[in-house]
Amino acid sequence: MHKAAIGIIGASGYSGVEATHLLAAHERVELRLVTSDRWKGETVGRRLGVMGPLAGLRYEPQERSLELARGCEVVLLATPAETSLELVPGLLAAGVRVIDLSGAFRLRDTAAYPTFYNFTHAAPALLEEAVYGLPELSSRERIAQARLVANPGCYATACALSVAPLLRAGLLEPGSLIFDAASGTTGAGRKGSEDLSFSEVDEDFRAYRVLRHQHTPEIAQTLAGVAGRSVPLTFTAHLLPLKRGILVTAYSRLAPGATAAQAQAALRDAYASSPFITVESSPDAVSLKGVVGTNRCTVALAVDTTGHDPGRVVVTAAIDNLVKGAAGQAVQNLNLMKGWEETSCLSTLRSFTP
Ligand SMILES: NC(=O)C1=CN([C@@H]2O[C@H](COP(=O)(O)OP(=O)(O)OC[C@H]3O[C@@H](n4cnc5c(N)ncnc54)[C@H](OP(=O)(O)O)[C@@H]3O)[C@@H](O)[C@H]2O)C=CC1
Numbered sequence: 001m002h003k004a005a006i007g008i009i010g011a012s013g014y015s016g017v018e019a020t021h022l023l024a025a026h027e028r029v030e031l032r033l034v035t036s037d038r039w040k041g042e043t044v045g046r047r048l049g050v051m052g053p054l055a056g057l058r059y060e061p062q063e064r065s066l067e068l069a070r071g072c073e074v075v076l077l078a079t080p081a082e083t084s085l086e087l088v089p090g091l092l093a094a095g096v097r098v099i100d101l102s103g104a105f106r107l108r109d110t111a112a113y114p115t116f117y118n119f120t121h122a123a124p125a126l127l128e129e130a131v132y133g134l135p136e137l138s139s140r141e142r143i144a145q146a147r148l149v150a151n152p153g154c155y156a157t158a159c160a161l162s163v164a165p166l167l168r169a170g171l172l173e174p175g176s177l178i179f180d181a182a183s184g185t186t187g188a189g190r191k192g193s194e195d196l197s198f199s200e201v202d203e204d205f206r207a208y209r210v211l212r213h214q215h216t217p218e219i220a221q222t223l224a225g226v227a228g229r230s231v232p233l234t235f236t237a238h239l240l241p242l243k244r245g246i247l248v249t250a251y252s253r254l255a256p257g258a259t260a261a262q263a264q265a266a267l268r269d270a271y272a273s274s275p276f277i278t279v280e281s282s283p284d285a286v287s288l289k290g291v292v293g294t295n296r297c298t299v300a301l302a303v304d305t306t307g308h309d310p311g312r313v314v315v316t317a318a319i320d321n322l323v324k325g326a327a328g329q330a331v332q333n334l335n336l337m338k339g340w341e342e343t344s345c346l347s348t349l350r351s352f353t354p
């Protein structure tokens with residue numbers, strides 16, 4: 001069987017390690033390149049315990065990324081957004097297709113970058129070209145053809161998947177959407193900060209970057225695409241004292257005339273042929289234990305029938321931030337780009353990192 005040469009730039013981070021494990025087990029992939037300054041010269045076998053022919057693959061220094069990536073068909077960038085922005089033009093010019101796990105190519109509006117990512121975007125033409133890689137909501141055909149796939153953010157994935165079918169069907173009242181979301185600490189990457197140390201995080205729970213989180217414009221952009229109108233929303237991120245997983249609770253109201261049965265049917269129908277999305281019978285059944293270590297998203301909704309707030313809709317969604325929220329979704333996009341089964345190497349998974 002022909003194997004495609006794939007590279008991972010930024011292979012020592014949480015999502016890069018997850019991607020390395022996934023691709024090492026992918027029968028259609030020859031993992032050709034892994035880069036990391038922290039681990040340069042060391043082997044994948046020694047660092048990650050990967051066995052077989054790949055065990056001797058060495059981490060290359062970041063400064064050789066562009067030169068060595070020329071031997072790859074597709075490269076995953078598991079790097080900070082500024083680094084992705086620097087690397088992508090050169091990779092595309094060399095004929096290498098890219099799946100970028102950072103936020104560098106997710107937003108169409110260049111003006112949002114200084115506000116939410118603290119840099120001015122240097123490649124606006126590529127923002128036009130990049131295809132947003134959320135297969136269940138974007139076009140699978142466009143992902144398959146793309147040179148550059150912008151892999152979605154972790155919170156943005158869970159939030160968009162929770163309510164998109166209801167918005168698409170016109171079942172939610174405009175202007176009433178709130179997302180309350182909580183993530184494990186691996187969402188912040190390995191780089192760490194004082195706020196993320198074990199002693200600070202353990203047994204604590206708090207919101208962060210309130211009303212200025214970078215995933216707010218990303219969620220709004222995706223939902224506007226499915227609703228066909230702008231979607232005002234409030235998004236609040238919280239830090240969970242756990243390693244992995246994101247749980248989102250979305251609050252909205254049914255549009256006038258819409259029914260609970262229509263909302264339930266819209267959710268089920270939207271994901272009936274999406275192998276990674278499971279619609280549960282109740283929001284109570286959506287939990288991190290059901291998704292961590294997998295590429296799944298579980299989702300469910302309830303409509304208030306107690307009479308306290310008629311028409312209130314609550315939707316919950318859960319994902320593993322490192323899998324469906326990062327490396328797993330990147331492999332799902334790779335499978336589509338290469339015309340392989342969408343579930344290749346993603347159907348059985350376990351937690352790898354940390
Ligand atoms: N963690 C998560 O849940 C998610 C993360 N993302 C995004 O994916 C990307 C990677 O995230 P994550 O794995 O958490 O990050 P980490 O902080 O865990 O790892 C960052 C990686 O980038 C490399 N790197 C850092 N600086 C540079 C540089 N200047 N040039 C080249 N490489 C560099 C590091 O390699 P080394 O230092 O060894 O050279 C390391 O491999 C980020 O853009 C993040 O926002 C997206 C969705 C979810």
Ligand SMILES: CC(=O)N[C@@H](CCC(=O)OP(=O)(O)O)C(=O)O
Binds near residue numbers: 184
């Ligand atoms: C817990 C935690 O800190 N999570 C990160 C999510 C990381 C991510 O997906 O950020 P990008 O948009 O840069 O890819 C955050 O809230 O920023």
